[in-house]
Amino acid sequence: MKTNTKKLVDYLKFGLLLFGASILLWNCEKQNFEPEIETTKSPFAQKFVSLSEIPKVKQLLPKKLKSIYQRKTAELNDAIFDEGTILEVIDTLNNANYSFSFLLPTAPKGQLFNLIIGKNAYGELNTPFVLKYTCEEAYVDDFIANNYDFGHFKGTISLHKYTDYFEKDYFSKTTNHDCTEFDQFGDPIPCDISPIDGTGGGGSGTNGGGSGIGTGSGSPIGDSGCTSTYSWWCAAGGTGPHSVESCGAGTGGILIIDISCAFQNKNTTDCPPCTTSIDGGIGINTISILTMRATLKKVLNLRGAELGWVAHDNNVTEARSIYAFLQRNEIDGVYFSEAVRFAKAAVDILSDPIITSNISGYTTKILKMTTHLKQWGNPEDEFFADYIESIIPDFNGMTVGDVYDIYHLTRTQVHNLTIKYLEAVVIPFAEAAYPFIVYAITDATLGVALPLLSRIPLSMVLRGARLNKMVRNVAKLGVQGNQAHVRIITTTNPVQKAETLFATLTKNKIGNVIEVAPNVFQANMGNGNYIIYRTVSSSGFPSTINLNFPSIFGTTPKSIKFIQ
Amino acid sequence: MISKNIFKNGYINLFCPNSNEYLFDYIYALGFKDIDSKNWKPRLVILSVLEYLFRLKIINVYSWPNHPELEKKGMTIKETIETIDKLWSNNATFPDFYGIVMFENQKWYTEALEKKGLTQTTNWEKFIENEIGDLEKFIEDNRPID
Numbered sequence: 001m002k003t004n005t006k007k008l009v010d011y012l013k014f015g016l017l018l019f020g021a022s023i024l025l026w027n028c029e030k031q032n033f034e035p036e037i038e039t040t041k042s043p044f045a046q047k048f049v050s051l052s053e054i055p056k057v058k059q060l061l062p063k064k065l066k067s068i069y070q071r072k073t074a075e076l077n078d079a080i081f082d083e084g085t086i087l088e089v090i091d092t093l094n095n096a097n098y099s100f101s102f103l104l105p106t107a108p109k110g111q112l113f114n115l116i117i118g119k120n121a122y123g124e125l126n127t128p129f130v131l132k133y134t135c136e137e138a139y140v141d142d143f144i145a146n147n148y149d150f151g152h153f154k155g156t157i158s159l160h161k162y163t164d165y166f167e168k169d170y171f172s173k174t175t176n177h178d179c180t181e182f183d184q185f186g187d188p189i190p191c192d193i194s195p196i197d198g199t200g201g202g203g204s205g206t207n208g209g210g211s212g213i214g215t216g217s218g219s220p221i222g223d224s225g226c227t228s229t230y231s232w233w234c235a236a237g238g239t240g241p242h243s244v245e246s247c248g249a250g251t252g253g254i255l256i257i258d259i260s261c262a263f264q265n266k267n268t269t270d271c272p273p274c275t276t277s278i279d280g281g282i283g284i285n286t287i288s289i290l291t292m293r294a295t296l297k298k299v300l301n302l303r304g305a306e307l308g309w310v311a312h313d314n315n316v317t318e319a320r321s322i323y324a325f326l327q328r329n330e331i332d333g334v335y336f337s338e339a340v341r342f343a344k345a346a347v348d349i350l351s352d353p354i355i356t357s358n359i360s361g362y363t364t365k366i367l368k369m370t371t372h373l374k375q376w377g378n379p380e381d382e383f384f385a386d387y388i389e390s391i392i393p394d395f396n397g398m399t400v401g402d403v404y405d406i407y408h409l410t411r412t413q414v415h416n417l418t419i420k421y422l423e424a425v426v427i428p429f430a431e432a433a434y435p436f437i438v439y440a441i442t443d444a445t446l447g448v449a450l451p452l453l454s455r456i457p458l459s460m461v462l463r464g465a466r467l468n469k470m471v472r473n474v475a476k477l478g479v480q481g482n483q484a485h486v487r488i489i490t491t492t493n494p495v496q497k498a499e500t501l502f503a504t505l506t507k508n509k510i511g512n513v514i515e516v517a518p519n520v521f522q523a524n525m526g527n528g529n530y531i532i533y534r535t536v537s538s539s540g541f542p543s544t545i546n547l548n549f550p551s552i553f554g555t556t557p558k559s560i561k562f563i564q
Numbered sequence: 565m566i567s568k569n570i571f572k573n574g575y576i577n578l579f580c581p582n583s584n585e586y587l588f589d590y591i592y593a594l595g596f597k598d599i600d601s602k603n604w605k606p607r608l609v610i611l612s613v614l615e616y617l618f619r620l621k622i623i624n625v626y627s628w629p630n631h632p633e634l635e636k637k638g639m640t641i642k643e644t645i646e647t648i649d650k651l652w653s654n655n656a657t658f659p660d661f662y663g664i665v666m667f668e669n670q671k672w673y674t675e676a677l678e679k680k681g682l683t684q685t686t687n688w689e690k691f692i693e694n695e696i697g698d699l700e701k702f703i704e705d706n707r708p709i710d
Contacts, residue, residue, distance in 0.1 A: 482688040517629035517663040538626035538668035539582030556592045
């Protein structure tokens with residue numbers, strides 16, 4: 001009975017809202033889209049607040065929320081909150097919704113998240129939930145180039161229980177419980193997912209007012225058991241930006257969500273329901289690129305080329321990672337000095353343009369990068385830096401083009417490692433060095449390939465986890481042959497390259513290499529694992545490496561066949 | 565009996581050219597998880613399958629790596645199988661197989677498959693499904709007559 005009454009109140013509120021919307025729509029049409037939007041009285045007021053300005057919400061929200069991703073997979077990391085810019089939207093009935101923008105370091109660049117915490121007119125906090133905005137790939141660059149303006153967004157909005165991304169205990173005193181279900185890609189299954197097209201290119205949703213962003217609602221995608229309506233209002237009268245499409249320059253709008261779900265995905269007793277009572281409007285809080293750039297400029301004291309790099313649209317993803325790193329390393333707006341130093345070093349390395357030079361010039365740049373890795377990287381990065389430096393003495397025997405290739409590979413990998421370090425992801429050496437092995441085996445001349453392969457340090461092919469990782473990567477070289485366990489590598493000097501690769505992989509072998517048959521050489525790598533190199537073949541391959549690692553590949557050994 | 569099993573029970577990789585060079589390749593292609601040289605049962609199956617493949621004229625002995633003197637000796641199929649059985653020690657482990665015997669595919673077989681479009685990087689299972697269909701019949705139709 002109570003539920004029905006509550007629903008009735010919700011319907012009435014929504015009805016009133018639609019009534020108001022229709023009047024506004026009529027007004028807007030009468031004005032023939034003259035730039036009088038500001039005069040349209042919005043039922044919402046929005047502004048950015050900091051966490052300290054909303055103490056009641058702050059009590060609910062720990063200083064740093066812990067993402068459940070850390071429990072689910074070690075590769076993903078904590079959500080990163082922008083606590084200084086929380087978007088508050090209050091309607092005329094005094095319902096407030098606070099949108100916390102947060103980043104997941106491993107999320108693709110067109111994906112944004114808002115944690116929504118609502119507060120009703122009586123000051124009671126509602127169950128939080130999460131909105132995930134996923135921009136279609138074709139629109140991502142335009143969306144970012146326009147400072148995350150939803151007038152340039154086309155994609156989906158997913159509504160999630162907060163437990164899909166955060167520990168339940170952060171919002172509840174009840175026992176922690178796993179409330180999340182994952183799809184086949186490992187992503188949490190949302191309560192509801194709906195298309196959204198802010199580009200004005202289609203859709204037929206309910207626009208909340210005459211100044212709403214192109215499209216509002218859509219049918220939910222898939223059988224989520226929920227029905228939803230998304231409608232939009234411009235933030236007229238508020239301090240927030242507007243839609244380019246129909247609200248004027250700026251970003252976003254205010255979202256009205258009406259959702260009801262027929263069933264609950266998981267345990268109904270301990271988990272928050274999909275049916276979330278959402279009163280009032282919700283502001284979409286993107287972390288503004290301008291805010292990010294301004295913060296980086298100020299905190300890192302950027303000038304000249306570094307500032308130019310941060311300001312360039314091509315570097316938004318990297319800038320976002322650096323910004324997120326800083327947000328993760330601050331207390332009450334004060335950034336840890338070591339974090340600032342690292343962020344500045346990261347900008348220095350990432351903004352260093354690719355050069356065309358001579359061997360000496362490339363060597364200098366490579367040494368700068370390896371020094372950076374040794375100073376800031378994790379032990380795996382130091383191994384990688386040592387490996388690169390060990391190749392430098394061989395540069396004299398290489399052409400400028402060869403050295404340029406190594407410089408280019410190094411630069412790419414150092415950039416990758418720097419970004420991953422910002423995101424607190426450790427890349428094992430085997431993965432960092434893998435592009436060098438691929439290059440050596442497939443493209444490089446023998447004079448380059450041999451040092452690149454032979455300088456792989458013993459520490460990186462130690463039997464056990466490190467060797468296994470390396471073997472896994474080597475087994476991906478080339479292209480698949482007639483069967484899944486066969487890889488074919490077409491290259492110059494197939495015998496010498498295969499032999500050098502064999503010598504590298506077997507540096508930590510047990511005992512000596514044994515010639516088990518004419519031109520068949522076997523290295524015992526322990527635990528029933530063997531690596532075999534042979535130059536004999538009944539099918540015409542000049543050289544073959546067999547990786548017999550039952551614990552990795554099962555019963556069938558991988559066969560890497562080299563051919564010219 | 566064997567033909568029915570190996571053609572119809574998902575052992576199609578036994579027929580993949582240029583992939584099965586050593587005994588262990590056949591052991592794995594027949595689905596045995598481990599090389600257990602002491603176990604007479606897989607040994608019997610493998611030797612029987614090899615005999616059948618010899619009779620189909622799909623494979624030859626390419627070499628006897630650790631016993632090159634055998635290469636000069638003309639052997640019947642039966643003698644070849646007996647020789648393999650004899651060289652295959654009960655204590656043989658994975659590396660030992662490199663020294664026992666090496667197989668090759670007969671030329672007519674690889675050429676007939678190449679005519680149908682097989683290359684070194686063609687997915688064998690899909691190739692059989694899409695281009696050959698009934699492999700047993702294909703072999704019957706193409707193999708040289710005695």
